[in-house]
Amino acid sequence: MSAAPFRSAARPRAAFTENADPFSDYILVVEAVRDAWLRHGLCAHPSDRTTAESAVAQLYRQSKSREPEFVWVPSPSAGSNRIAAEGLSMPMSLEGNGIHGATAGIATMLSESRKCMDARIKRRVSDWPNERRAVETARVKPPEDAARVGISPDRIIRATVWDSLHTTLFDGVAAAIRTLLPPAVLGVTWYGQQEAHRVAYYDTYRRLGLAKFHSHDDALLDANIALTGATGWWWAFDDVCVMAERPTTLHSEPIPGRVHNEHRLHHSDSPALEFQDGDAVFVLHGTIVPDWVVRDPTAERIARERNVEIRRCAIERIGWDTYIDAADLALVDQADDPGNVGGTLRLYATPDGWGRTGRILLAINGSPERDGHRRQYGLHVPTWISSALDAAGWTYGLGGDDYARLVRRT
């Protein structure tokens, strides 16, 4: 970071190593900015409509569009329904000039502004050696440690601010909300609070004085900061702007093993995410699940579930031991899992009169999860199989003798 006292211009990396302390203050600022935006991103209070409308109106004006009428809806899916019902979206075409009107104007303006800011930031990125390794190091190390081993401030800010918020909000929360909407939503969707990674990133550079942006870009950044801090999803049309309220409930937990305060949605007893109109998503430790997994995970329902990931979530909620008891599964056979050190294959029979026939093979993953544990999986296999090795072999279309020759499992 430019204001830091390097001992020698020729030995900047040594200066990072020996003189890590001066960076602590910068890093505190970077983390504070990130955490403030994380709070905005996860905020479940009613939208600040005045601020949001005035910011969006500014975006319309600056992109030379007439200010729209604002229509507020209680949730993103209510917004999407409204757009479809009122035919607000103009057909978009890849031919000719592509999209038109206010949407195109705003999207183009924001994208160009980001390009300009990126160029200003890039100007200061030095030729640090081992760039690829630096990206990786910045991602997995806490910022203080990364600075200490000579990772450039740009890489640290990217990992600490942009990547962290992108993971939590854009890939996490917004992706969960998308499951509530039809696959094709008409018009260009902006995610508001879940796009905090962008404003936080540029805001960090500006606050630390690491980059100076053009006044036009500064003004747009301010509008975006106001907007991102005030509301959720929105869609810009020529005469109307559809604005969705923020969720009324949002529960998350830190992602284990991450160092940049990344969060994932989670609530074990109720929806992790809910909107005013009752639209809700159930999420267990970041996995989106149907409501029964949270509300009523019974052995019967688990047995009927098609998706192994969802089944695993449901079984883990009641526990494999409880599940095997509750489902009255009898152990038929077990064997060491070849190629999978410490892994055991267990073959269980389901009782007669259970509405279905079959056996369940309980196996364990070859690779650990982030928390160091290896995940167990139950797979249905045909009733005629009575050996655990045959069962495992069958799942891959092999006989038990061949499967026994498995050398390695990852």
Add this chain to the structure above:
Amino acid sequence: MNATMTLSALTALTGLDVFDYLAQEVSIPVVDGLQAQGDLIVIPYSLLADTVTSAPWTRSENVPLSGVELLRSAAGGNPHSLVADEGGCTWSTPVNDPRRLALGILDSRATAYLIHPEHGATGIAPGRYVIGRQREQGIGRTSGRAQLVAD
């Protein structure tokens, strides 16, 4: 690619990502026998020579260093990718398989690697292999029929 590749070297070379908690600096074993990566299995061709064969419609392509995506997970993310030095390996698909599990046939003159974000990487020694999927018994409406594992 040499035989003592580490996960970090492999991800740097190919541009593919794996989860950060996997051991990055351990050299990746190269196996010439049967091996599995999650719901995918690599089977020496000799075991299935009578079962899996190429067909008139089978197409072969060189496996690039940037990888061929073999299988995406049910949720849309986390693919298994096959990577190798350019020109060292060919991947032929689709193939005949009455079991309907084979994704294709790998012919390699150099070490190929199978990479997955959650499972890390594993090396495949030169040779001919069938790479196939995992199945389980159908339940409920699909009872009695086998279905592919939706990981």
